[in-house]
Amino acid sequence: MSEIRTAPKYTWLRRPSFFITIGALAYCLLVIFIQNGDPLALVTLGTRATEGIPAEMGGTEGYDGQFVYFIARDPFSAPFYITQADDIPAYRFQRILLPALGGVMAFGNESLIPFTLLMVNLVALWAGGMLMESLLVGFGVSRWYVLGYALTIAIFGTVRLSLPEVLAYGLVLGGIFAMTYDKWFLGAGLFALAILSKETSAVFVAGYALWMLTQRQFGRVFWFSLISITPFLFLQMALYQMFGMFGVGSGGAMATSFEIIPFGGVIQIGTSVIQAVTDALAQPDANVMSILIRGGAGLLIFVIILGIFVIIPTVWGLKRAWLDFRQKTWDIWTILLGINALVMVFVPFSTYREFLGILRFIGGLQIAVILYSAQRKNKRALRNSTIWIFTLLLLVGSDLAGGTPS
DSSP, X not given: OOOOOOOOOXXXXXXXXXXXHHHHHXXXXXXXXXXTTOGGGGTTXXXXXXXXXXXXXXXXXXXXXXHHHHHHHOTTTHHHXXXXXXXXXXXXXXXXXXXXXXXXXXXXXXXXXXXXHHHHHHHHHHHHHHHHHHHHHHTTSOGGGGHHHHSSIIIIIHHHXXXXXXXXXXXXXXXXXXXXXXXXXXXXXXHHHHHHHOGGGHHHHHXXXXXXXXXXXXXXXXXXXXXXXXXXXXXXXXXXXXXXXXXXXXXXXXXXXXXXXXXXXXXXXXXXXXXXXXXXXXXXXXXXXXXXXHHHHHHHHHHHHHIIIIIHHHHHHHHHHHHHHHHTOOOXXXXXXXXXXXXXXXXXXXXXXXXXXXXXXXXXXXXXXXXHHHHTTOHHHHHHHGGGGGGHHHHHHHHHTTOOOO
């Protein structure tokens, strides 16, 4: 009689998500220490917003975490500070869940808000990681592939920056987990919260709705969509009443619209660099060699970073989805992969031109690639997904150099 071997039992203290969460806490405390013990370093305030100093007079821009902080501190005065930063209040207020939780947990104590925002995001990091681990183990692959999700700028980095992505994608993973076990009502509720954290989470709702339509679950798709989207629609109507505009489509500072031409945002980066080099060469005292070297180096860096971390995974996702549909082997994981990859093709130039912005945006693609590969037991793709860990080096380098994240 052969011996029956049981899988080792992991406690939550021994799982990678726990170590990553503790690492995120330690890293954030290190950032505070480096910044002379100031917890506001986690929200990256700019003097343009806090002191009204315009850019032409040396006002600093800060980063997006400051808008979360302003709303959490006082939602009534927040529009003033957001506007001073040349940003759009309706756009920032639509991502209401994180600042709402951070503000409530602070009990009106302004000094606690950086820590309550950190606490919410740490819990989201841990919970989202644990959920992905459970899905990976359920698919029969190593739970350690969670590193390609959790130890990246889109997740770990947004904990440090007090941004809503880690909360949104943690809730997305909760929704995926619930849907995997046919708890569609719970899944719809979690997706609704995810969209209130960051609107791009709606891509996953669209994916599941499309899947239900292909399965002729017309009643379920109606209620699922209604539960998932209605809270966000009510929020948009409230924002219109408050600010005279919807949050969706308004964009933040210097935002551009979604592209029509595939990878139009990437193409514009190339053309903008070429234009900048051309303008520099037109100056009477131009150092031709220096300008060409700096312009070429800048373009090369963009091509390498975007190519490795964004474009190659996007093209791979589109290819795998196309092959699955052509071979009639598609399923929900194909749809989630395909729709997340397709969105990346039309991402605005304003997102592509900023390393931190585009590397935050790919959180949904990371989830889709990892879960699709795990379900297919594609070990090569899973190993390749861990390359996203290196995106974190850009943020760490900026922090250690004493610069601003942007």
